[in-house]
Amino acid sequence: MLLSEIHKSTKEKFDEFGIQTSEIDSRTIIKKILNLSDKDFIMDTKISLSNKESEYLSKVVLQRLSGKPLSRIFGSKEFFSMKFDVNEFVLDPRPESEILVEKALHLIQENNLKSILELGVGSGCIIAAILSNSIGTKAVGVDISEQAIMTAKSNLIKNGIKNFDLVVSDWGLSLNRAFDIIISNPPYIKTNEIKNLNKNVKDHDPLISLDGGVDGLDCYRVIANQSTQLINEKGYILVEIGHDQAKGVEKIFGNNDFLLTNKVKDYSNLDRVLIFVKKKIKK
Numbered sequence: 001m002l003l004s005e006i007h008k009s010t011k012e013k014f015d016e017f018g019i020q021t022s023e024i025d026s027r028t029i030i031k032k033i034l035n036l037s038d039k040d041f042i043m044d045t046k047i048s049l050s051n052k053e054s055e056y057l058s059k060v061v062l063q064r065l066s067g068k069p070l071s072r073i074f075g076s077k078e079f080f081s082m083k084f085d086v087n088e089f090v091l092d093p094r095p096e097s098e099i100l101v102e103k104a105l106h107l108i109q110e111n112n113l114k115s116i117l118e119l120g121v122g123s124g125c126i127i128a129a130i131l132s133n134s135i136g137t138k139a140v141g142v143d144i145s146e147q148a149i150m151t152a153k154s155n156l157i158k159n160g161i162k163n164f165d166l167v168v169s170d171w172g173l174s175l176n177r178a179f180d181i182i183i184s185n186p187p188y189i190k191t192n193e194i195k196n197l198n199k200n201v202k203d204h205d206p207l208i209s210l211d212g213g214v215d216g217l218d219c220y221r222v223i224a225n226q227s228t229q230l231i232n233e234k235g236y237i238l239v240e241i242g243h244d245q246a247k248g249v250e251k252i253f254g255n256n257d258f259l260l261t262n263k264v265k266d267y268s269n270l271d272r273v274l275i276f277v278k279k280k281i282k283k
């Protein structure tokens with residue numbers, strides 16, 4: 001059987017169920033199960049599936065049709081060209097969070113920032129991407145979930161990263177020092193909107209990584225308030241936000257004497273990252 005035939009029939013099944021990523025999902029699954037390269041795909045190699053491969057393929061296709069994301073089926077996800085283990089205790093790393101990483105790396109390089117704090121590390125994808133792409137930096141990452149911290153630790157080690165400390169903590173409560181840059185992608189979905197999320201998300205991402213309280217902004221209130229003690233005088237705070245939260249989050253940080261310096265859009269032209277500095281208080 002030609003590879004293209006297996007791909008076509010798999011993709012068609014996904015199309016029937018309205019899976020919008022049918023092309024890439026089918027390709028990824030087949031490549032993974034048969035251990036194939038992109039070149040094998042282009043060459044349209046002729047292959048015969050063993051019974052075991054055939055059964056595995058059907059099982060994975062069924063799981064995907066039931067709404068399970070590929071990262072949850074295979075237990076890993078690529079982020080910033082690095083590989084991260086994903087499990088039920090951590091958020092599935094999102095491509096849009098790469099924007100947060102890019103902006104942080106730019107600020108770190110431009111301003112020679114050295115100490116980094118990430119609030120809510122989850123799988124560790126953000127802090128790992130920043131540390132492995134900056135020189136002379138050291139990071140502390142916190143998460144309230146002990147299992148998330150264990151997952152992040154294993155992911156950082158697997159990616160060869162050493163210059164970090166990971167702490168189980170309710171945001172920055174257990175920290176008593178200040179940092180050059182604080183980064184956070186906190187839970188920001190309104191509690192009563194969680195039930196309306198796509199099955200991919202609501203059935204697989206941990207609630208604690210999604211629930212931002214009644215107006216979705218609870219975590220920003222705590223983070224902005226704690227950041228007054230956790231950020232150095234010339235430091236930067238970068239937060240990821242929901243598409244309609246820029247005004248609300250700007251106000252919360254403004255009330256804590258932080259000034260919005262940059263609002264960054266994502267690939268869909270929606271507000272995604274806000275960057276704050278300390279307001280200069282006139283003496």
Ligand SMILES: C[S@@+](CC[C@H](N)C(=O)[O-])C[C@H]1O[C@@H](n2cnc3c(N)ncnc32)[C@H](O)[C@@H]1O
Binds near residue numbers: 170188
């Ligand atoms: C949206 S997820 C982001 C995870 C990861 N940084 C990423 O972008 O993939 C938010 C993270 O914040 C953590 N979290 C929620 N409440 C927290 C709290 N009170 N203190 C510390 N971390 C918290 C969750 O466990 C979760 O890992």
